[in-house]
Amino acid sequence: MHLLKVPEDSLEASAIKAVADIVARRRFRNTGILLGQIGIETSPCPGNCGFCVFGKGHTTLPTSRLSLDEIRDRAHGFADGGDLYALFLMTMHEFDLDWLVEAVTAVRQEMPSHTQIVVNIGDFDLSAAKRLKDAGVNGAYHVCRLREGTDTSLLPDARKATFKVIKDAGMDFYYCCEPVGPEHSAEEMVDQMFMGIDYGCFQHAAMRRVYIPGAPLAHHGQITERRLAQVVAVVTLATLGCSETQSIAVHEPNLLGLAAGANTVYAETGANPRDVKRDTAGNRGADMAACRKMLYESGFASLRRGDGVGIGLDVGYLQEKP
Numbered sequence: 001m002h003l004l005k006v007p008e009d010s011l012e013a014s015a016i017k018a019v020a021d022i023v024a025r026r027r028f029r030n031t032g033i034l035l036g037q038i039g040i041e042t043s044p045c046p047g048n049c050g051f052c053v054f055g056k057g058h059t060t061l062p063t064s065r066l067s068l069d070e071i072r073d074r075a076h077g078f079a080d081g082g083d084l085y086a087l088f089l090m091t092m093h094e095f096d097l098d099w100l101v102e103a104v105t106a107v108r109q110e111m112p113s114h115t116q117i118v119v120n121i122g123d124f125d126l127s128a129a130k131r132l133k134d135a136g137v138n139g140a141y142h143v144c145r146l147r148e149g150t151d152t153s154l155l156p157d158a159r160k161a162t163f164k165v166i167k168d169a170g171m172d173f174y175y176c177c178e179p180v181g182p183e184h185s186a187e188e189m190v191d192q193m194f195m196g197i198d199y200g201c202f203q204h205a206a207m208r209r210v211y212i213p214g215a216p217l218a219h220h221g222q223i224t225e226r227r228l229a230q231v232v233a234v235v236t237l238a239t240l241g242c243s244e245t246q247s248i249a250v251h252e253p254n255l256l257g258l259a260a261g262a263n264t265v266y267a268e269t270g271a272n273p274r275d276v277k278r279d280t281a282g283n284r285g286a287d288m289a290a291c292r293k294m295l296y297e298s299g300f301a302s303l304r305r306g307d308g309v310g311i312g313l314d315v316g317y318l319q320e321k322p
Contacts, residue, residue: 045094071089118141139173
């Protein structure tokens with residue numbers, strides 16, 4: 001907890017980040033991971049999260065859904081480079097399971113076998129998890145967010161129940177300390193980040209809340225990337241005792257986080273809970289080339305595919321990719 005209380009501009013904070021960076025590079029063998037997410041639909045969301053553009057009480061985005069052909073095309077945009085670890089498909093909190101299974105099936109048929117599929121969806125039960133896994137899903141991103149039930153209309157216990165479902169279904173559990181804002185105390189962040197550790201998360205991460213004009217929490221402002229890197233470092237160190245944690249992500253992608261313990265970044269297209277544009281590609285969402293270059297500039301020597309195979313990462317490799 002003390003590690004989160006030291007000022008971001010202090011010598012101690014710099015030391016924490018430096019130690020986390022060294023430890024993580026040894027732990028993950030200086031290998032980076034590229035992930036891509038497609039936001040496949042938008043609608044006024046009953047989760048009504050005060051930090052999200054989709055909340056039904058304040059959203060200005062129209063209801064929309066990508067066609068299967070559009071999803072396939074965007075999946076190819078992420079995967080055709082051959083170095084995507086996993087593709088994420090994101091829905092609203094309430095989603096059509098039949099249609100999602102259809103989308104997963106369509107994507108699985110198009111993707112290389114070494115690229116995994118992960119869902120970022122609302123709460124679901126074991127029956128739904130088994131259907132998704134049978135369709136080709138390898139993991140799920142699910143979080144009990146900071147101030148869940150206060151800044152959102154969702155129940156913390158329901159979120160935790162889904163953690164157990166993910167684990168019981170044999171799926172990889174992706175977690176994150178998020179959405180971190182200036183108002184969150186060190187105590188809150190520690191309690192929230194250890195939920196993921198206690199459930200044996202496959203990936204941990206840190207993400208800041210992005211300032212969205214007009215959103216209910218906008219008045220709190222936004223932390224800096226430097227402060228976010230400090231949170232990344234603490235997450236990195238906190239997970240050292242969790243053998244199931246295979247990577248640490250920072251979101252949105254930035255160099256400071258990648259020099260503080262993170263080895264994973266996400267490219268994005270389609271709907272984005274932190275973007276007022278209908279398609280985040282070319283706006284807040286980074287593309288694969290930008291993420292790949294960021295990992296290179298951060299000093300990672302290789303990339304890890306979804307099947308565990310490593311790919312050398314050097315300037316020549318960057319030049320070969322679109």
